[in-house]
Structures are given as structure tokens and as C-alpha cells.
Amino acid sequence: MTDLLDRLARRLGPRGFTADRDAMAPWLVDWRGRMRGRAAALVSPADRDEVAFVVAAAAAAGVPVVPQGGNTSMVAGATADDPDALILSLRRMNAVRRVSPEDNMLVAEAGTILHDVHVAAEAAGRRFPLSLAAKGSATVGGLVSTNAGGTQVLRFGPMRALVLGIEAVLPDGGLFEGLSALRKDNRGYDLRQLLAGAEGTLGVITAAALRLVPAAGSRTVAWVGLATAQDALVLLRQLEGATGDAIESFEIVPADALELVLRHIPGTRAPLARGHRWHVLIEAVAPKGAPPVPLDEAILATGLAEDAVIATSEAQADALWRLRESISEAERIDGMAAKHDIAVPVSAMPGFMAEARAAVEARFAGVRVIAFGHLGDGNVHFNVRAPAGADDRAWFAQQGAVVSAFVHDLVTAAGGTLSAEHGIGRLKRAEFARLADPARLAAMRAIKNALDPGGIMNPGVLVPLAEAPSLS
Structure with a gap:
């Protein structure tokens, strides 16, 4: 272990290597503060070649590697828990390598934060249609590795649907170069889709080619009060019929969630004059050159709304979104x-x-x-x-x-899943093992063993143990 750390320190230099406990401390605590991990060192490679060097050296020594981006995992998926482990931070690899409006594609390194992807796409007259509350800290590598969702999945799908290609270092240190702009590529197994959502258990994503869409011309944001949750679904389907694919977000909020926000979050105010059992926040987007989506007329025509308000400015639209995005913060305060x-x-x-x-x-x-x-x-x-x-x-x-x-x-x-958009990580692995069907578990274990026979990539995350644990 000492020899390995010495080799890494010499190759990566002081910017790329530290074993100092105080320096590592912030990266050993999960995003929600529920787990404090352990590691031998924090390595921060500057490029894909250094990532490959780290992984190959770790594989030869049998040392665990835990990839980490913005450390925003909600399920402790990026928290090392082995005194010999290496935290492999991608924060220094944060370049947007290229933007191609012609291909509607942007290539960003794994450490690039989502906000910077948005800015780069907008500068090219395009947009990257995935957003979430942690856009100022969540990174491309983490978003791909967890198949992140967000508020625009309704129209554009989760992160996996927006990934055109991946560059990654595999568990033996080999480099998978899959950043091509090809829209069709029928050469067997899709390693891009296998690595997306793998939570760092099959390799280290170093860059991704992301799908861009035309820049938005205008957005229309509405807050609607409803009597029942079922009315919300009927409203969604009727609005889709009236506006085509303009609806990008449709968030449902019960009265007690809104009340919690109004009680705990300074500067918030009730969007409607009276209370309602259920609320929906709707965002519709029109392309450049087209008139704004007539969301008010479409909502009125359904006859389902008890009351509604349409934002008349960007500030008002942001204020409505703040009500939805502050629910988790209000709960935490409460x-x-x-x-x-x-x-x-x-x-x-x-x-x-x-x-x-x-x-x-x-x-x-x-x-x-x-x-x-x-x-x-x-x-x-x-x-x-x-x-x-x-x-x-x-x-x-x-x-x-x-x-x-x-x-x-x-x-x-109900035919559902215990993880919609946060992944399995460490915290849900036991429950996943208890509830998943045997065929799924067997296939996942086989894939993990085939690509990572030494078990060094993010051990303890996602892939369940051979036997489901007892709840007793």
C-alpha cells in the first residue's frame, strides 16, 4: 500500500494527491450527512491518462477505487468505506471539450458541473434539457453514473436518454473511447448504456457526449389548484393533447407540502388566494420564433382547475418554481x-x-x-x-x-421501484437485494464479475450481496 501511494503521489503531484486527513474529511461525508467513510488517499487526476494510471495501479494492488464527482449522492453512492480505498475525484477534469450545434452535441469532462453545461449550450444557441436543484454542484460524471432525472424527464427522458457517447476507464485501466457523434451504431452490446446508471461499479466515466436540443424561445409557467390527485393526471393528459409536446414539467404538490414551505422558507407566499387539497406546477416551452404556449386557455378549457395563476415574468416563474424546489429544505428545517x-x-x-x-x-x-x-x-x-x-x-x-x-x-x-432517480448506492443495496427478482440480480452480478473480477470499482455500492439480508 505504501508503494502504491508513493507511485500515485509522484505521478499526480501535490494538486492531484493527498493523504492528509483534514483535506480528505469533506469528501468522506455523504451529501445528506448520514455516513462518514474511510479512505487511504484522495486522488484528483488532471486527465484521462492519469485516471487510467490510477485505476491500473489500484487494480494491480487490489485496492478499491471510489469515483466521486460533486459528492451529491442521495444514497451514499460516492462515499468510500475502506481504510485502503482511493477516492478518485474528477473535479479537476472540468472542461467542455467541444460543442457542435450541427450535431446537436456537447462533449464535457466528468467533473464539469451541470450549470456550466447549460451555459456552454446556451452560448451555442442550444440547450441541455436536464435540470435539478443541485445543478451548481452535480457533475456530468455523477449524473451519467446515476442516470439522474430532474424536472424535464416528462419530455426528454432521464440522463441515459441524453447521453450520446461515453469515454471511460475500465477496471483494468483500459480506455473505452465511445464519444462518437454517431446516431446509429449497431455493433453489439451498448457499453454506453451499460456504464450509464452503473454508479461507478464498472469503470470511471471521464467524459460524455451529451444531446442538445434547440434553445427555448419562451416558457410559460402556471400554478393550478385542484380537488384531487386524479384530476391532476387528467389535466396533464388533456394539456398534452392541446399543446403537443410543449409540456416539459408537471409537478404535483399536496397542500401540506406547500404549507410547510410557506411556514419555513422566508420570502415565499401562497400562489393562490385560497387553499386547495392539491396543486400542480406546469411549465410549457415554445421554440424560438413561435408565440408563447397558451397555457391559460388550455387549462381553462379542461374545466378541472379550481383556481390557477400564470406567471407574467421570469421573476414570477422563478418564485413559483421556488415553492416546489424548497419542499425538501422545508422538511429538513421541520x-x-x-x-x-x-x-x-x-x-x-x-x-x-x-x-x-x-x-x-x-x-x-x-x-x-x-x-x-x-x-x-x-x-x-x-x-x-x-x-x-x-x-x-x-x-x-x-x-x-x-x-x-x-x-x-x-x-x-404497485409494480413500481424503490429507486426512481437517486440510484441504489450503499443505503438501498440491502433492500434492493430483498426485493429484486433473482434473474436481475444474477445478471448484475455476472456483469460485475466479468468486467471487474477484482471487485475494486466502488465496492459495496449498487450490486447486491450474493444472499439477500434478513430484516430480522
Whole structure:
């Protein structure tokens, strides 16, 4: 181990290597502060050749490698947990290598933050149609590795649908060069799609070719009050029929989630004059040169809205989005919650949100459930808060795993998944092993063993153990 660290220090230099505990400390804590890891060193390569050197050296020594981008994983997927592990940070590899409006493609290195991708695309008269709250810190490599979602999946799909090519260092140190702009390539297994969503367990993504779309001409943002969650789904389908593919975001928010934001987030205000049981936030985008989408007329024509407001400025549009994007912050201020990033078929989502909430609140006396999310893709953020007045940390230490297992059983029975857009990481691996079908688990283990026979790439993440653990 000492020899390996000496070799890495000589090759990478002081900017690319540190074993100092204080310097490593921020990168050993997961994004949500629930796990503090361990590692022998933090390496920060400057280019793909240095990444290949690190991985090949680690493979020869049998030392674990944990790739890390912005360290924004919600499931501790980028947290090292081995005293001999290397944290391989891609932060120094943050160049946008090229932008091709002709190919509608942008090539960015793995450490490039999402905000910078947006800026580069806009400068070329295009846009990259994926956004999320962590756009100022989430990186391209992490977004691809976790198949990130966000608020525009309804129209453009998750990150996997926006990746045209990948450059990656495989577990033996070999370089996979797959950044071609080809739209058709029928040469067998699609390694690009295999690496996307693999959470760093099959290699280190060093760059990605991303699909761009034409720049938006205008956006129309609306907030609508509704009587039921089912009305929200009917509204979505009717608006799609009236506006074509203009609807890019359709977020559903229950009354108690909005109330929490208004109570805890300074500067927020109720968007409508009176309360409603359910709310939806809608964004429609028109291309350049086209008139704005007549969202107000389309909403009115459905006859479903109890009340609605259309943003008349960018500031108002941003204020409406702030209400939706502040729900997690408001929950955190209010107290600890067991958070579940789950998905069900879109048609089942309105009923699931109400029925699962009732089932959880009946099973665990006093708990308070908030369920909100992306209605257009079936993604529910299903969060369970401790009973009022309880010591929330103590309560969840005793009940959290049982609560989560109960929620996961409900979503599995509904034909859904325990992970919609955050991945499996370390925190969901045991539940994944408990609930996934045997064929899926066997295939994943076979792929992992074939590409990473030494088991050095992000061990303990995503790929379940050979035997599902007991809940007892």
C-alpha cells in the first residue's frame, strides 16, 4: 500500500494527491450527512491518462477505487468505506471539450458541473434539457453514473436518454473511447448504456457526449389548484393533447407540502388566494420564433382547475418554481424524515400517493407523510416524518428501517421501484437485494464479475450481496 501511494503521489503531484486527513474529511461525508467513510488517499487526476494510471495501479494492488464527482449522492453512492480505498475525484477534469450545434452535441469532462453545461449550450444557441436543484454542484460524471432525472424527464427522458457517447476507464485501466457523434451504431452490446446508471461499479466515466436540443424561445409557467390527485393526471393528459409536446414539467404538490414551505422558507407566499387539497406546477416551452404556449386557455378549457395563476415574468416563474424546489429544505428545517425516491406507473401514481399515505399513517401511529413529485414520469418523493413531539433521530434509529421496508413493499406491490432517480448506492443495496427478482440480480452480478473480477470499482455500492439480508 505504501508503494502504491508513493507511485500515485509522484505521478499526480501535490494538486492531484493527498493523504492528509483534514483535506480528505469533506469528501468522506455523504451529501445528506448520514455516513462518514474511510479512505487511504484522495486522488484528483488532471486527465484521462492519469485516471487510467490510477485505476491500473489500484487494480494491480487490489485496492478499491471510489469515483466521486460533486459528492451529491442521495444514497451514499460516492462515499468510500475502506481504510485502503482511493477516492478518485474528477473535479479537476472540468472542461467542455467541444460543442457542435450541427450535431446537436456537447462533449464535457466528468467533473464539469451541470450549470456550466447549460451555459456552454446556451452560448451555442442550444440547450441541455436536464435540470435539478443541485445543478451548481452535480457533475456530468455523477449524473451519467446515476442516470439522474430532474424536472424535464416528462419530455426528454432521464440522463441515459441524453447521453450520446461515453469515454471511460475500465477496471483494468483500459480506455473505452465511445464519444462518437454517431446516431446509429449497431455493433453489439451498448457499453454506453451499460456504464450509464452503473454508479461507478464498472469503470470511471471521464467524459460524455451529451444531446442538445434547440434553445427555448419562451416558457410559460402556471400554478393550478385542484380537488384531487386524479384530476391532476387528467389535466396533464388533456394539456398534452392541446399543446403537443410543449409540456416539459408537471409537478404535483399536496397542500401540506406547500404549507410547510410557506411556514419555513422566508420570502415565499401562497400562489393562490385560497387553499386547495392539491396543486400542480406546469411549465410549457415554445421554440424560438413561435408565440408563447397558451397555457391559460388550455387549462381553462379542461374545466378541472379550481383556481390557477400564470406567471407574467421570469421573476414570477422563478418564485413559483421556488415553492416546489424548497419542499425538501422545508422538511429538513421541520425535522428529520425517512425519504423514499420511488416510482410507480404513471396511471397508478395519483391513487398510490393517497393509498400508500393512508397505509403508512395507519401502520405507524402519529407519523406524517408528505408525497409529492414528477407526475409525468411516475416519480414520487414519499417522505415519512416522525410523530409530532417525538425525538425524530431516536425514533428513526428504532423505526426507520421498518418504515422504509413497509414503503418499499407497497411500491413493489404497485409494480413500481424503490429507486426512481437517486440510484441504489450503499443505503438501498440491502433492500434492493430483498426485493429484486433473482434473474436481475444474477445478471448484475455476472456483469460485475466479468468486467471487474477484482471487485475494486466502488465496492459495496449498487450490486447486491450474493444472499439477500434478513430484516430480522
